[in-house]
Amino acid sequence: MALLGVLSAGPLAGQERGGWPGRTAYANPSAAVAAELDLARAMAERGRWPALAATAAPAAVLFVPQPVWARTWLKSRTDASRITPNRQPVRLWASCDGSLVASEGLWNGAGQGGWFLTLWQRQDDGAFKWILAEDGLATAQDAAPPDMVSAVVADCPERRRPAAGAEAGRHRARPEKQKVRDLPPLDPAGHSGASADGSLRWSVSVATDRSRRLVIAWTKDGTAATVLDRTLPGN
Numbered sequence: 001m002a003l004l005g006v007l008s009a010g011p012l013a014g015q016e017r018g019g020w021p022g023r024t025a026y027a028n029p030s031a032a033v034a035a036e037l038d039l040a041r042a043m044a045e046r047g048r049w050p051a052l053a054a055t056a057a058p059a060a061v062l063f064v065p066q067p068v069w070a071r072t073w074l075k076s077r078t079d080a081s082r083i084t085p086n087r088q089p090v091r092l093w094a095s096c097d098g099s100l101v102a103s104e105g106l107w108n109g110a111g112q113g114g115w116f117l118t119l120w121q122r123q124d125d126g127a128f129k130w131i132l133a134e135d136g137l138a139t140a141q142d143a144a145p146p147d148m149v150s151a152v153v154a155d156c157p158e159r160r161r162p163a164a165g166a167e168a169g170r171h172r173a174r175p176e177k178q179k180v181r182d183l184p185p186l187d188p189a190g191h192s193g194a195s196a197d198g199s200l201r202w203s204v205s206v207a208t209d210r211s212r213r214l215v216i217a218w219t220k221d222g223t224a225a226t227v228l229d230r231t232l233p234g235n
Contacts, residue, residue, distance in 0.1 A: 029092045029151035032101035032120040035128040039118070040087040047079025057121050057129035059183060065210045065234050067186040070133075085109030087116060089149055093218060093227050095195030096156035098122060100131075102200065102216050104228065107135070117214065117228070119193075119202060131193065132202065134214060136232060154199035154218040210234025 035055070042051035052062075053074035060070035089105040101120045107113065119132040190212075192203035199219055206212045216228040 027094045027096060027098040027153040029094045029101055029153070031122075031126075032092060032094070032103055032128050033089055033149060033151070035120055035130075036087070036089045036103050036105065036118060039130070043087070049074050049077040049079055052130070052133060053077075055129055057123065057131045060129070060131045060133075061186070061191050061204075062133060063204060063206065063212055065206055065212055065232075066188045067191045067204070067206070069183050069186065085112070091150040092152070093200060093216060094151065094153045095197060095200035095218070096154050097195060097197040097199070099197065100193075100195035100200050101128070102202065102228070117216075117230075132204070134204075134232070136230065152220070154195075155220055155222065157197050157199055157219075207234075 039051060039055050042054065045051075046054075053071065056070045056074065058071065061067050062070045062073055064073065085107040086109055087105055087107045089103045091105075092101055092103045094101045099122050101122075103118045103120060105116055105118075107116055115136040117132075117134045117136070118130050120128040121131045122128055188206065190203065190205035192201070194201040201217045203215050204212055211231055211234050213231045214228065215226060217224065217226045219225070
């Protein structure tokens with residue numbers, strides 16, 4: 001699988017970002033592209049379920065079609081099929097602080113083709129692990145990815161000033177590390193999340209007919225906008 005280049009729009013890595021006060025964070029969609037390609041290789045070598053299990057964040061979610069904690073659900077599963085489709089990212093949307101990247105792409109194999117979406121979350125060590133993985137319905141078999149991958153970064157939120165009397169850069173709040181065994185029950189009607197700075201948001205809702213709606217939203221050029229809105233029939 002060859003990746004010919006990444007076409008970026010807006011500032012990417014190398015500039016200080018907003019987000020957690022006093023923390024330098026970077027939007028680096030190229031790292032998410034690399035994680036996506038590593039996942040594709042792992043799927044080809046080990047099978048879909050083992051590859052997803054090895055690269056899932058602690059709070060990763062799958063919809064089957066109701067939401068399940070991915071690590072628990074994947075633990076006892078082997079490859080879903082003997083043929084693993086080829087996967088290629090096409091476009092990415094990154095939060096300003098780089099803590100969350102949505103990657104949409106195309107897959108093909110076994111006489112079928114379709115689209116997929118992966119949400120990549122940056123971990124404390126800088127590595128990216130997925131928190132949501134969706135494979136769409138089959139589309140045109142001959143759909144080919146473009147030569148360049150599009151990557152766009154959300155607007156940075158306004159920097160928050162420390163409250164009066166607080167020491168800037170000290171004792172700042174940090175997200176707590178999540179452990180699989182401590183995760184709460186999931187709402188069968190859906191699940192949602194956002195980047196640490198709130199500049200990239202996502203939600204999945206499950207209807208009574210088991211179909212689900214996936215929405216990715218952000219703020220760009222000063223305007224709140226939806227970048228992806230898809231409905232998938234029930235499994």
